[in-house]
Amino acid sequence: MTCVHLLLTLVFAVSLGTPVEVHRPRGVPLSKKPFYEENKPFTCLDGSKTILFDQVNDDYCDCKGGSDEPGTAACPNGKFHCTNAGYKPTFIPSSRINDGICDCCDTTDEYNSGAKCENTCKELGRKEREVLQKMAEITKEGFLLKQQLIEEAKKGRGEKQSKVTEMQDNKKQLEEKVEALRTVKETAEQPEREAKERHLKAWEEQKAAIRLVKDKAKMAEAFLELDDNADGLVSVSELQSHAELDSDTDGTLSEAEAKGLMGGVEQVDTATFESVWENIKDKYHSESQPEEPAPVETPVDEVKEPVVDNESEPYPEDISEEEDEDDDDDDEYHEEDEKAPPTMKTPEKSQEDEEAMPPYEADTQVLIEAAQKARDDFEEAEKALREMDDQIRNIEKELSFDFGPNAEFTYLYSQCYELSTSEYIYRLCPFNRVSQKPKFGGSETNLGTWGSWSGPENNKYLSMKYEHGTGCWQGPNRSTTVKLTCGKETMLTSTSEPSRCEYLMEFITPAVCQEPSNIDLSAHGHTEL
């Protein structure tokens, strides 16, 4: 039973290093002392009630706000003031008074619990000053470095901007060159095309002549075959033996049908058979040879193209992207390469039984070579233009990033910083991505790609957010928050995964160092630390 407690206590307050004894109830800060006038009725600080002064710190809560029990645990919402001479004064919840745990470094919270507390205020004060001093030094140096970074960034930015301007000029020239070469190419291609067409036409004609001879031979052969009685004439009835010539598809070649094919006459000789042959040659089956397959020229041609397309489809794009180890990769599309193969159209090789086309004549060949060179020149120039475009885009992309109010974070761009833990190597490439790779084999995991600055409202540049990393089983995609603190160096100092698939990295950089004058070096500094 601890109903009666020491009401008042002597405490020491530090004022310019001279201890002064101040009489006041336990747990009351100096600033509130005037409200606790000894031997006068006490009015609760919330005004709810007035009580006898004896009831202040009598271990019973009378005031709703808890102001009558600053030095006991009686009020659930009370606050106890630790003077903590030599260190920072502080308030603790009343519930921590005499709970057996040392909270105030001056031990004043444990006056009746039997807890053995040591006064650690001096030690804490000393340590805090050391830390603050060190911080101040770091901040000072860091801030200087930051100025350099800002300068460099400014310079770099200027350089890049002028480079872009320069490149824009070059690009114009290149574009002109491309246009010129396009004209050259088109000019060279015109005679080439004509020569090729001529060559092709000549060959077509030659083929037609050959075909005609073949047809004639076939006709003669057919005549002999049809002329069953070898009377030098083919009659209607002889023709009727070839049911495949049936035109109404009833399976038989009627007399009328046959007559129709014969041009209305009963029989024809070799000369007049020519017109009959025209009517029947498409359907006619030779009696001696096996049935020829119908010519299937076009389908062959049609099948070809999709096959080519399928082969060039880069189907598992995601996988290759994951394996992509080079962070500086610009992620350019390779569309041009994909489209290259189908552009080289080869002449149809449909009539395989025909002779191959003869080689171009020498003068045509010269035209082709000239055109090819024009094409190559044009493509080369076009490629150079594309590359130039890429470069300009990259620089413009870089210039578009938010590198801080004074571009002090610019230097982090296209850099990567690693940290090795027991199991993994973590890699932070600012403004790009964060990854994790097992030390002993295994593939890399994407912990997020650059999202945005995510610091508090007053300074968003104190933390970065990387999002949309590799997905988690039954969970979100991985993401990483990078907290930036002031340091002389630039390095990754720690990584953790406070929540599943949500990573936290600590990163020091001079770029966040504040102007040193902001740091308060006094022992009674703010609670900040």
Added chain:
Amino acid sequence: MAASCDSFVLLLFLLFVSAQAVDRSNFKTCDQSSFCKRQRELKPGQSPYRALLDTLELSDSRLTLQLINDNNKVRLLLELYRLQGNMTRVKINELKPIKPRYEVPDVLISDPITEALSVVSQDDNSLVLSLGGNEQRLIVSAQPFRLDIIEGPQVLMSLNSRGLLAFEHLRVRKDTNSESEETTGQQKEEQQTSEDGQIKEEEEEEKPGMWEETFKSHSDSKPNGPSSISLDFSLPGVEHVYGIPEHADTLRLKSTENSDPYRLYNLDVFQYELHNPMALYGAVPVLISHSTERTMGIFWLNAAETWVDISSNSPDTVSSDAPQTNVRWVSESGIIDVFIMLGPKPADVFTQYASLTGTQSFPPLSALAYHQCRWNYNDQEDVKAVDQGFDEHDIPYDFIWLDIEHADGKRYFTWDPIKFPTPKDMLKGLMDKRRKLVAIVDPHIRVDSGYRIHNEIRSKNFYVKNKDGGDYEGWCWPGNSGYPDFTNPEMRAWWASMFAYDQYEGSMENQYIWNDMNEPSVFNGPEVTMHKDAVHGVWEHRDVHNLYGLYVQKATSEGLIQRSGGVERPFVLTRAFFAGSQRYGAVWTGDNAAEWGHLKISIPMCLSLGLVGISFCGADVGGFFKHPSAELLVRWYQAGAYQPFFRAHAHIDTPRREPWLFGPENTALIREAVRQRYALLPNWYQLFYNAHNTGQPVMRPLWVEYPAEVTTFSIEDEYLIGKDLLVHPVTDEGATGVTAYLPGKGEVWYDVHSLQKHDGDQSLYIPVTMSSIPVFQRGGSIICRKERVRRSSSCMENDPYTLYVALNSQGFAEGELYIDDFHTFNYQKSKQFIHRRLSFSNNSLTSRNLAPDAQFSTESWIERIVVIGGSRPSSVSLINADGVESALEFEFSSNPAVLTVRKPSVSAAADWTVVLR
């Protein structure tokens, strides 16, 4: 699953766990469990069993007689006992089994005390036995065999009245050889006499699944063949039955006529579904029946896979019949061993059951406080940061928990050398804050020759064996794992010794233990558990399955007692459990989810456990799987603060959810809920002391205290803590009000927050805001609180009490106050405690000693007395033990009528009276 996780575990997850998500097909239906299918095909009708009354043998307390199955002539032995405390035990076994059948050991705390049984009358077809007073009789009918328990003219319960007694006798496989002729000689002989019978038996033999059974890719070799048992119970006049946990289902059991039966088979069910009879992690084969007239219980002592069918004929379906509930139990092996607890009051049934299986262990006070858990607190720094977070946000907590990632490669009893390099420093840091830690120790042991625990278990031959005699191995968290045979007492003794401080390196006295996965969980086993043909000594896993988890917790809790030299009370949490598990610690409802439905179901799930002895129950606050909204989390804290085991827990893949991560408003709401818990710890402690002494549940359905009020019989959205606090937690999203039923004609209830008075026997609409936790104190009760909530319960040990005296309509109230050292067995061994009766009548509040032979000194005193529902006194004075009277200051407000007496300043241990004049 993050890349930082063991790729091994990743594999396991993908292979086994993720494959199970929302997959019911991984668990058997009755149709897929061959014995259940066989048994369920048997429909009610004339029983083939006949009691051979001429075989009757009656000793003082034991009656035996033989039963014969007229179809196959197999004889059974029926044993009947009358047990002290108004219970009847019915045992049925084969008269001469070809090998012994399993009888469950270690569940009954001792051989039940029997009472004399006498034959009142006997005729050709029946036998009437006296069950003692109250005109209770047990009638044995010979043909067909049935048992009826009657009181006066009223039948209380009938056994085998529907003819569903079915006992698959052990037999030799027909296709083996003719040796069987001799072993079953006697049976054969009798079969000769009845052609009919033999044919029947052969028909039985034909049924599939008798000698082996396959489920999915797993086959069960069933070397002993069919061995299932079944018995039906009819309960005339009963419409409400409860119990047989664990199921994620309503408090009141449903008819299973159009569904599977309720299943009892301890299983690690991934993402369990609500409102179905599927088995979960634990099994207590105890069913409680209740009507306005009487409460009874059926305790079916069998540890094998068990199914319970419930049907009823309510008056509206069969017009002429009185309401009746029929219950049929079916188990895969073992014997029929049933304890019929005849009540008649709910409290009597609890006492009766406690006399058989023991009472709730008395936890250290801190275990009743708030627990902060997560899979996983990553490392020592994380533990420290969370610990500091609680102080920064001024939220009390007593225990921080470490899940499986704390151990070195899931080798329990070890620490990850990188994440937890100096566990004693960590434990010391917590001890300095008067806080504690729980580390997980699961029963699957990593097969690893570099792991001492494994090597010792293997060399001592302590592992469960597979059917071929080798060590049984299965997959669990560490990969390939062995399972210690906890049914072996030597194994348990060895296991217990492993918790000694010099064995369990890095452990300290403020570290306690959590047994998870003890169904046992086997990722690649049938239904994610052990093969039934695995071998424990001479018994099959089939026989002991539901008991395995109990043994794990028993051995662990004995280990914790032993490490302190028998001084300290243990605290062990278990997921799997059986009848009797209440003796070893706490139980939680397993891997629930962050859904409103799961919050709601936590109430009937814990109420069901409380009815069958397990009071120390809780659900993962916030829900284990998935991510709770801030509203759900707050509501869950508010509900959890008023449930016995109060622990927040979360799956490793969920975002962090320490109480301060949801904005200052929600932090404040959670802080307030946790503070309400801490203020009420004296009440919780006293109720657990009471549960430990008497077997009365801590968390009670309303009908337990208001057994004649039919309205209360199906209520499961509110409950009583003890008999004096009624809680109706808010469990609906966006709720703006709840309707609470306040029971008791003539009763009054006081809202504990506003102290407003409400009459009983009404439904009351209560508007709620996010800060509301509707709780009512019964008029007529005195509740002790400690209102100086500190950062842990240990910090509050010496704090003063505030007494809340809620007057009933007669101006009366009473309550109890129990105090001891809050953590040792000294209350038991050397009677070091204070137990006082507080009673208010005739305007005087008196504290009287309930245990004059006990001794304990406390620094705690009475700082405030709040009398609710009285009138303004003109003076208040204290009369101390010496009769000296002194005036006390007080305040009175008339609406609501509350008298606050200021600072009696009398010791909580003293005799005193406060008089209002």
